[in-house]
Amino acid sequence: NAGVTQTPKFQVLKTGQSMTLQCAQDMNHNSMYWYRQDPGMGLRLIYYSASEGTTDKGEVPNGYNVSRLNKREFSLRLESAAPSQTSVYFCASRQSATNEKLFFGSGTQLSVL
């Protein structure tokens, strides 16, 4: 009963490097989300995918790109990492936009030096 699985759990990058954070859910959910969590700021939405084949910007999309590869998978890419992107990243999913309950992965702790 995996739920939402994120990889990797930890990552250290140098400024300018690129990487992709992976997320997969096994609950047949339609909607998927990427958030970042920073101390004292709660969670902020980066991008979301309301359904397979669609993606939209959230509150803080600059510096990121996403791909909804299929219904299960939603990846987040940093093309040129910056120290300001040091954060904990969470993927989440839910059945649909009218089902309010979000299910979260365990997070990726990213440090950009």
Added chain:
Amino acid sequence: AQSVAQPEDQVNVAEGNPLTVKCTYSVSGNPYLFWYVQYPNRGLQFLLKYITGDNLVKGSYGFEAEFNKSQTSFHLKKPSALVSDSALYFCAVRDRDNFNKFYFGSGTKLNVKP
């Protein structure tokens, strides 16, 4: 714009005592409000939600929340705290127009001491 505020960074309570974690909201129209809990090194877990109806909402692990329209508050409560309740608690509100957007508070760390 919708937002929530959690005025306390940290709440300390003794085991067995009642606990309250505060949340106030700012929305136009009827709010859709939520509480989530985050245990160390874990993702957030849904506790409860208020959509409409009774002002007292019951959720997981014995938690409940009271919606107060006149005070624009949605405080999380539990009659008797457990040490295992120690965690980070987030209040959230759903965007009125975009059902995919949720706005989270900054979080309140709850410490329950034996």
